Amino acid sequence: DTVPCNPELWHSDPFCATLRDDRLYGLGSCDMKGFFAIALEAASRFKAKDLKEPLILIGTADEESSMSGARQLLASSRQLGRKAVIGEPTGLQPIRVHKGVMMEAIRVKGRAGHSSDPSLGANAILGMHQVISALIALQEELKARYRHPAFKVDYPTLNLGAIHGGDNPNRICGHCETLIDIRPLPGMSIETVQALLEERLSGLFSKDSGLGIEILPLFPGVPPFETPAEAELTRYLESATGKSAGAVAFGTEGPFFSALGLETLILGPGSIDQAHQPDEFLSLSDIAPGISLFENLIGRYCRA
Ligand SMILES: [Zn+2]
Structure with a gap:
């Protein structure tokens, strides 16, 4: 799959591969179908009988x-093998760690009424004020409690991204919703953070306040991901690329493959800067080194 595109912003047809200026332009060329072509080419250089261990392209x-495909794969508990490389665009640098992603809606439900008499309603905006204060306190607490040196922003973030509520100045606000994004660090789980939210928010309003609260995940979340620096695959990919394994600021399916018991790293051609953009491209100069890197990888783990 790819993200949707705006063809009118492209200089060539996004649905065709176009060669221009030593680049291959096309939707998904960098994120991350270029990798798939490279992996297929690397695999085609082996005969099946040469491989002692299975090679699986997923x-x-x-x-x-x-990420329903990866979630389904995890739910099926399939035995896939020992190692996995996910070809997201990393400029052929091995990536062993990223944060998780959670997005939640927090809804405060009150009761609308005429603004002239507060006792006629329960103001959801006032309730949301308490929610936001609690979220700011939680933001500070997470920042103080968790750190990870691999990241430029080395603490878990909690962003207040949107707020919607009320309709008129002369009406007590009956509904208010805020949308938040949390990026947990490796070592934190989605479930732990959801439990923390529940704990800090669910008891905010007394019974007689007339206010209720609901916390709803906007999607099931992507767990944080970390493969140890000393893992065998990390060491091998560092020596094969000459680049030390790092972190990225985007989420991947890495945590699902890790949960299936595979030692997993993220490594692929192209730059994330070109992903999700008009005129997405893959530099031709990434292709030959990519093929030889994956050919060596297959040789090392499947031929031996
Ligand atoms: Zn993408």
Whole structure:
């Protein structure tokens, strides 16, 4: 899958591969179908009988949105092998760690009424004020409690991204909703953070306040991901690329493959700067080194 595109902003047809200026332009060329072509080419250089261990190329559905393909794979508990490399665009640098992603809606339900008499209603905006204060306190607490040196922003973030509520100045606000995004660090789980939210928010309003609260995940979340620096695959990919394994600021299906018991790293051609953009491209100069890197990888783990 790819993200949607705006063809009118492209200089060539996004649905055709176009060669221009030593680049291959096309939707998904960098994120991350270029990798798939490179992996297929690397695999085609082996005969099946040469491989002592299975080589599996996996294409998952909906990686850009729900990651439902990877979730399904995890639910099926399939035995896939020992190691996995996910070809997201990393400029052929091995990536062993990223944060998780959670997005939640917090809804405060009150009761609308005429603004002239507060006792006629329960003001959801006032309730949301308490929610936001609690969220700011939680933001500070997470920042003080968790750190990870691999990241430029080395603490878990909590962003207040949107707020909607009320309709008129002369009406007590009956509903208010805020949308938040939390990026947990490796070592934190989605479930732990959801439990923290529940704990801090669910008891905010007394019974007689007339206010209620609901916390709803906007999607099931992507767990944080970390493969140890000393893992065998990390060490090998560092020596094969000459680049030390790092972190990225985007989420991947890495945590799902890790949960299936595979030692997993993220490594692929192209730059994330070109992903999700008009005129997405893959530099031709990434292709030959990519093929030889994956050919060596297959030789090392499957031929031996
Ligand atoms: Zn993408």
